[in-house]
Amino acid sequence: MPERAHAGDPREPRRVVIIGAGLAGCLLATLLGRRGLDVVVYERREDPRAAPPERGRSINLAISARGLAALDQVGLREQALSRALPMHGRMVHDQAGGRSFRPYSADGRRAINSISRAELNLALLDVAAKTPGVNVSFGCRLTQLDLDTGELRFDTDEGPRLARADLVLACDGAFSAARRAVTFRPGFTFGQDYLDHRYKELTIPARDGEFALDPDALHIWPRGESMMIALPNLDRSFTCTLFWTAEQFAALRTPAQIVDHFRAHYPDVVGLAPDLVEDYQRNPLGSLATIRAWPWVHSGTSVGAGVATTLALVGDAAHAIVPFFGQGANCAFEDCVEIDRCLAESGDDWPAALAAYERRRKANCDAIAEMALDNFVEMRDRVSSKVFQAKVAAEHWLERRLPGRFVSRYELVSFTTMPYAEIPDRMRRQTRLTALAAAGIAGLGAGVLRVGALTSRGRRR
Amino acid sequence: MPERAHAGDPREPRRVVIIGAGLAGCLLATLLGRRGLDVVVYERREDPRAAPPERGRSINLAISARGLAALDQVGLREQALSRALPMHGRMVHDQAGGRSFRPYSADGRRAINSISRAELNLALLDVAAKTPGVNVSFGCRLTQLDLDTGELRFDTDEGPRLARADLVLACDGAFSAARRAVTFRPGFTFGQDYLDHRYKELTIPARDGEFALDPDALHIWPRGESMMIALPNLDRSFTCTLFWTAEQFAALRTPAQIVDHFRAHYPDVVGLAPDLVEDYQRNPLGSLATIRAWPWVHSGTSVGAGVATTLALVGDAAHAIVPFFGQGANCAFEDCVEIDRCLAESGDDWPAALAAYERRRKANCDAIAEMALDNFVEMRDRVSSKVFQAKVAAEHWLERRLPGRFVSRYELVSFTTMPYAEIPDRMRRQTRLTALAAAGIAGLGAGVLRVGALTSRGRRR
Structure with a gap:
């Protein structure tokens, strides 16, 4: 001693x-x-x-x-x-199998x-x-x-x-x-407050020794009520996590039901996860509280x-x-x-x-x-909405123009050590600024769309 | 069987x-x-x-x-x-020893x-x-x-x-x-969510075989942060309950401190509670969750x-x-x-x-x-405010004029078996009506006060 x-x-x-x-x-x-x-x-x-x-x-x-x-x-x-x-950043996978990358920080480097x-x-x-x-x-x-x-x-x-x-x-x-x-x-x-949602893990193994998805992103399959995410592992596999309600999990029992559901809702995953059915049936259901x-x-x-x-x-x-x-x-x-x-x-x-x-x-x-x-x-929901995307674009635009003065919530939480409790207040003060910028960008976007529409109409003629 | x-x-x-x-x-x-x-x-x-x-x-x-x-x-x-x-009804005791009775129902009978x-x-x-x-x-x-x-x-x-x-x-x-x-x-x-407030019971015994306070009321000593209440018992005593913060309870230790505190804040109780100090020192402190x-x-x-x-x-x-x-x-x-x-x-x-x-x-x-x-x-707080009193008066006035259509929250909770969950909604619908009536009564009250002021000024002359 x-x-x-x-x-x-x-x-x-x-x-x-x-x-x-x-x-x-x-x-x-x-x-x-x-x-x-x-x-x-x-x-x-x-x-x-x-x-x-x-x-x-x-x-x-x-x-x-x-x-x-x-x-x-x-x-x-x-x-x-x-x-x-x-x-x-986030790689958002839509229900048609399309994907789009959204950087976490305005400079794309964090x-x-x-x-x-x-x-x-x-x-x-x-x-x-x-x-x-x-x-x-x-x-x-x-x-x-x-x-x-x-x-x-x-x-x-x-x-x-x-x-x-x-x-x-x-x-x-x-x-x-x-x-x-x-x-x-x-x-x-x-x-102890439990969510209605539970979680279950699945695996996307390496394919020909390489990552089957971009390893530089946290992958999200937002589906409104529920979602799946995937994070890369050093062995070039991905660990996927389903966040579904207990009812959604209970609804899929047979291998055919499982595969059909993934084909319909996570079409790009089915070919990448050979053990999908076994993982789904054998892995435990976790709770979230x-x-x-x-x-x-x-x-x-x-x-x-x-x-x-x-x-x-x-x-x-x-x-x-x-x-x-x-x-x-x-x-x-x-x-x-x-x-x-x-x-x-x-x-x-x-x-x-x-x-x-x-x-x-x-x-x-x-x-x-x-x-x-x-x-x-x-x-699971907002990330795939147009309004949310406009808001993030606006935030990043403001961050580039007002470096240090405007920082998104995600960045304050993940890329700073500012006390968590100060973040909601700071966000409230920034909100009006974002709304204004989002309106500006939306206006600009609408302008572009209008020009595009006129152009294509012109072409059709 | x-x-x-x-x-x-x-x-x-x-x-x-x-x-x-x-x-x-x-x-x-x-x-x-x-x-x-x-x-x-x-x-x-x-x-x-x-x-x-x-x-x-x-x-x-x-x-x-x-x-x-x-x-x-x-x-x-x-x-x-x-x-x-x-x-x-409630008998509200103020810090000067004054008291006023507020019926629970518009007709005063419930x-x-x-x-x-x-x-x-x-x-x-x-x-x-x-x-x-x-x-x-x-x-x-x-x-x-x-x-x-x-x-x-x-x-x-x-x-x-x-x-x-x-x-x-x-x-x-x-x-x-x-x-x-x-x-x-x-x-x-x-x-399990505990209040900062704890409780302790005291007794006001019968005096000369009679109730020492009006037995037809729930007595309240509202003191902002804290309060005391008293309910009558069949043996003509009252059971008082102090609802104070743990710090308030801890601050009083000696008999002199206890008596001085009650003299200052609950002056009408000191003479009615001969065992005040013993009750305070011996009775347990309860929690509220x-x-x-x-x-x-x-x-x-x-x-x-x-x-x-x-x-x-x-x-x-x-x-x-x-x-x-x-x-x-x-x-x-x-x-x-x-x-x-x-x-x-x-x-x-x-x-x-x-x-x-x-x-x-x-x-x-x-x-x-x-x-x-x-x-x-x-x-503990609103009951002694003028605005609250105007609101209750307005509610009772509306109840008498719109019997069955307008009923105060207290009455819906205590004098009906309407499902509790329906009460907040109903109150929101009634609120606008009360606000209007309260404004009317306040206006009337202000008018009366003004007339009174003029009269007394007139008298002083």
Whole structure:
């Protein structure tokens, strides 16, 4: 234990436990280890360095500016980018098999990065495990956490295992086991709101060793009520994700029904996905929920001479969001960096640091939760409307003319580290400007169409 | 078991269990017993016919039209009214000790009814226990419910107890133990939203054997951010409830602080509440939450040859609301009556009946949850504003002139059985009319004031 740990000083917990060795857990363990703390990380799953990944579960994610800034803190930015595929825009596939590319940024040069969640997790786990003071225990499923006594109980293959902690950091995801210690406390506001939509993953394998679709784009098949997306993988395959309602999924049972439906609605995919029917029938149906929790920091009642244990919720355990802005992991990474920053600012005063952490992050996480829900409508529906296209064109036109003063919501979320909560306000201020520009562009477009119509009429004559 | 119970017919469950012998559990058990079903009710608490009530916990509630209609179904309407105190309006107490009475209805004749929760529960329990087919087991705390096997496990003073059920009706309140069987199922939308405000009960005892305040009113001390209310009891005491923020409660510690605060903000209460300091220091601080859950009906996966068990959430277990419209119990009673009605309409086809129950009740329960939150602002703040008073006066004026066509929200909620969900729409349609009338009355009022001012000026001369 480092010398500066003062036994009995409640501001500096002696035993720090992180629940979950996922993306947030590994990043936070690394940051805390570097602050000189001893940290034990308990993970429910087996060591991923030995076990194969699960089938059909969130195979890839999109890392953007916020995630990269966090990875930079632990020296993983370049490594992550070297194993990621940049996507510079959306490729929208229409129902007739046509496609059109829409850049994410006005200059066309900014990209979000498709990366394998498993691979990113491995890289973070490697860094965490090598950090002095950090220990990771796998195959430990938390079954009980008592904030009054500080006792944790885990199920393992070798039977129950006990541990004690002064501080527990819950990085165990949307369905956090650690959070159950406080879920039914009076005053704990909690919400889990499921979408009617579920998701299922399919695969478009490499074709003759090459990508079967443009790898520089996030592919979208917007279909109004529902949609499919596809992200490229390093092995030149694409992982497709269907976002359909439960009824839509249930309606397709036989191979013929599945193939017919894809022929009618996703005609360009059928020839590219040889395992379509098998994937559809075998892969699990995932749920999509927004999780709200408040407060994020909880303490037990001290028992005897002891100091009560504190629990802090981090990442998805505090605020899981739907995946439609590609911000879940980015946002969780920001939580970890904020905790580290608050510790630095408070001189490692944990109560003060955690209070500042939850105060600063709450409004930001609420804002991205809202924007993520809204982006689902944008992706599956608005993205294919003429009005939306005019709006995006207008935004990019304004961005080029007013660099820095006008930036689209997508860019503020994905290509800056501006606090999420400031974005909706900024968008409201920009809206009038966009509307004016869109009207201008539409007018210009109408003019062009009119000229074209006159010309073709002239020709017909 | 009655002859018409067909073993093996999934539409008619053989073993029906109700969790909770509170208001909803007892009413529902009675209604189902009368339909010829065998019902076992399990209650966590000891038999209230033997045990004393808890201190400082929701001693009285307000029963209005919806609750009375439900009680009528089991022949308890008159008995309940004979043990209740009608409150025909609000008595608003200002900070100077002044008071003014505002009738709830335009004709001044309609009343909500203050009744002891414990007493109403006892009456319902008596009726349930006497209903053929109904059995009630006390001291049974549900610890496990498995919808796949139909097994229930209870903790009792004599150790664990097992039971089996084909149908479980969760009437066990806002923090339902039965609901935990489905809380973490994918797709179960759930929310518990706490107010910043807490509550604490105080007592104004009878004075010289008489009520110390007018017993014909619900008393309100609106104080902007916070408030106190008082409801009359049969023993001529009043139960007061403080609704303050946690910070406001925490700020008063010493007897002097408590008395000084009440002298400054509730001056007319200090002389009426001899146990003020003791009540304040000893009574528990309650929390106030809105609970949302969806769906309300869940089934397990059938195991072996068995038929899977169904769980239905009823009353507060499905949709607990804040108490500011006095509708929690009234709304739960409506749930029970709706289940009974759906069974009658479907010819005792349980799956069809429960599907109809949740479909019909959801929007209504969402609507009253919203109105209950809104009424808190009305009671603690708007009720003392001049604009609000003009609005109520205008509403009552319109109601007298347009009987049946114009009815205030308070009256629609409290004095009719119009589905809650229809009320907000109706109010929007009425709003323009009120605004016009309020302007008219205000103009008239201003005219009167002007005349008055002239007259007094005239007199001063």
